[in-house]
Amino acid sequence: MNKLEKILARVEKPGRYVGGEWNAVKKDWQQADVRIAFAFPDVYEVGMSHLGLQILYHVVNKRPDTLMERVFAPWVDMEEQLRREKLFLFSLESQRPLGDFDMLGFTLQYEMSFSNILNMLDLAGLPVRSAQRGHTMPLVIAGGPCAFNPEPLAEFIDLFVIGEGEEVIHELIDAYKEMKQQGVGRRDMLRQFAKTIPGIYVPSLYTVQYNRDNTVASINPVAEGLPARISKRVVRDFDNVDFPTNPIVPSLGVVHDRAMLEVLRGCTRGCRFCQAGVLYRPVREKKPETLIRQAEQMIAGTGHDEIALTSLSTADYTGVARLVKNLLDIYGERGVNVSLPSLRLDAFSIELAKEVQKVRKSGLTFAPEAGTQRLRDVINKNVTEQNLVDAVSSAFQNGWSAVKLYFMIGLPTETYQDLDGIADMAKKVIEIGRACGVPKNRLKVTVSTSSFVPKAHTAFQWEPQNSLQELREKQKYLKEKLRDKSINYNWHDPATSFLEAVFAKGDRRLGRVLEKAWADGARFDGWSEHFNFDLWMAAFAAEGIDPAWYAYRKISYEEVLPWDHIDAGVSKRFLIREHKKAMAEQPTADCRTGKCPGCGLCPAFEIKPSILGGAEIAPLQSEV
Incomplete structure (x- = not known):
């Protein structure tokens, strides 16, 4: 041996x-x-x-x-x-x-x-x-x-x-x-x-x-x-780009053990906290015939019993209902499930959810992100409470009994009234479930909150993060507000979110801290059982660097940002305009509507969104 x-x-x-x-x-x-x-x-x-x-x-x-x-x-x-x-x-x-x-x-x-x-x-x-x-x-x-x-x-x-x-x-x-x-x-x-x-x-x-x-x-x-x-590099012909139709099948249980079919790349929604929505612009959709062919090859080559339609916002894919129906017509009788990892409230169709879960039924997950319409306008999450009411009413009427709701706390301009809105929304979902006749012992609403982390290349890159004390007080407040046998409340460790914010907005000087923390034993910091906050704070102290300066400081528009030499395609002028609109509680339209918000990527990179049968989006050259 x-x-x-x-x-x-x-x-x-x-x-x-x-x-x-x-x-x-x-x-x-x-x-x-x-x-x-x-x-x-x-x-x-x-x-x-x-x-x-x-x-x-x-x-x-x-x-x-x-x-x-x-x-x-x-x-x-x-x-x-x-x-x-x-x-x-x-x-x-x-x-x-x-x-x-x-x-x-x-x-x-x-x-x-x-x-x-x-x-x-x-x-x-x-x-x-x-x-x-x-x-x-x-x-x-x-x-x-x-x-x-x-x-x-x-x-x-x-x-x-x-x-x-x-x-x-x-x-x-x-x-x-x-x-x-x-x-x-x-x-x-x-x-x-x-x-x-x-x-x-x-x-x-x-x-x-x-x-x-x-x-x-x-x-x-x-x-x-x-x-x-x-x-940044952008794949222009997304429909014909190389894609693995014979992916490796893991030898032990993994987090997502399924065939992953990438239906589109990018997102047009423009949520102001979302870094991925900027980094993966513009939106590019694959043709349905390409997806059907790739799905066929993947199932034949892997034996997976689930096809996940992956993207930042799969429900936005043009003709998603038709694609799901076609896939289920082909694979449903073979016991192969089709899943959409995320559903938007405003793109939600209970018929689509019913189609998706014909083979295996599971809970439904929605992400309102904020508890009030005011704060949803600040972050440009273009959904309403009525969207949620309609979605969960349909779900409960059609046999679902469990719903998960995801929110963020510590968002810019957030008040305790916005936290009250989270609790009110969860309780309203419980009331709707009871009105729809869901048995009390089966009715379950899970509320999960993560802490806002300001990220580079977003409209909120200039914003400070809430302090650890503020985040912990808000979590405690929500825990009290959500006391109900039918509600389960989960939250993320704000200490992890603090360190994430420091490195997300950090510069080269943090390399010394990272090396010191690693040498002292930092490993698997994303895993709660291994994350050692005190070790990290000792490393910052040893290197004479204040982490709060990175996470908690409001940055001026004139300041040179550590990542200013990296071009994600979206102009700084646009991000400043979006930040100002956020502070004024003004939403920005989805560019799928055909009205270009003027982010600057299309003219700068000489590329256009590739949306199947979608409206032509004429870039606002003058605004970039």
Whole structure:
């Protein structure tokens, strides 16, 4: 028995580390010119539920000259074994140490995974700081939503990919392959990537200057030929882009164990707190015949018994009811369920919900986000209380007995009257359920609240977060207000949300804190059983940095933001206008109506939304 077999026998879930799943790809190592490890900084069960991993794994492994293997953050029991036996962190497909690869690519889905990135680098035997890595070590790459404020990780990542990766990954591989054959050194290679490939940001090639008041003075490239702003990459022909119709089937239970069919990318709604709604603009829909074909191939290739229609707002897909009916006509008799992960109140159709849940019935989830119409206008959540009343009335009349409601607390301008609105709404849903004849012992309303986190590239990026004390008082207040046997109240730990806000709005100086916290034991900060708030506060104190300055400070429009050199396509002028409209409680129309709100992306990127049979949206050139 070798060392690896020994340690796998000692850990709780060895299936996390062995690979060999259905549809996993194991290529001949010697035949690959470029070898990439896709690194997900969380456990297998979370990472294998991520569609982006499946997409890039498929896109890269289609190339005959390149291989991609996977690695996930080892759980604490596995880390202990790796360190005890002095083994390096390895990939699932070939069990090779990560240091053998040409590139190590991290996905940045959530700020609370940052400490895991440093830990995985260290377990791989690599220096955590980019400047300390040698010529023979893999290039450390990162992409995903958190790459749109890359600065807290600037000291650790060699290069960031800004935007969608399906096309830029080929350009990166081609350029790397050519330069590797020419013997180009690491620093020159990074400089060439930054100069020649749009969407590539190499932080070591940019300097940051600070003002005396600690704000950012400037962010500038160190040499000519480097872009002053790095624009995101956008897939233009979304209907024909590569998509994995034979995804890997996990070998153990994961968070989302189902076939994921991406029906559209982007969202037109314009919720002012929502970063994804900005980062994934413009909306692009796939044709229904493309989706039917992909679903057929996925079910045949995986054996999954559920097809999830995924996107930021699936109910907005043109002809979603017809698509669901077609899929159920084909697969319903085979026991394959079709699910919509989220339903909007105003797009809700009980007929659609009935169709979706013909095979297996489950609870319904809605996200009003705020308890009053005033606050919903502030955040531009264009739904009304009547929408909720209509939706839950239909649901209860058609056999549902459980409803989940999601809200955010700590939103800009929120008052206790808005919190009262959350409690009133939950109680109204209970009253509707009772009026519709739902048995008392079966009627259940679950209210969940998360804490508002201001994010880069949103209309609320200038806003402060509520203090920990304020958030805890609001949670306590709601807990009292929601005392009812039919209501279950859940809330998120505000300490986690505080740290998330610090890193979401942070700059390069936070790298010192991150490294200190990791060295002192920070791991799996998104998991309540491992998150250690006191450890983090000690790291901030040790580095002389006040986290409250990042999370609780209202920022002026004139200030240089740490992420101003990253271009998400939506103009700062538009975001300022949206922020002002929020403070005036004025909503902005959905651009699906055909009226362009003037965000600036379409003219700047020379692209238009691709909405099937939708209204033509003429960009407001003068407003950007």
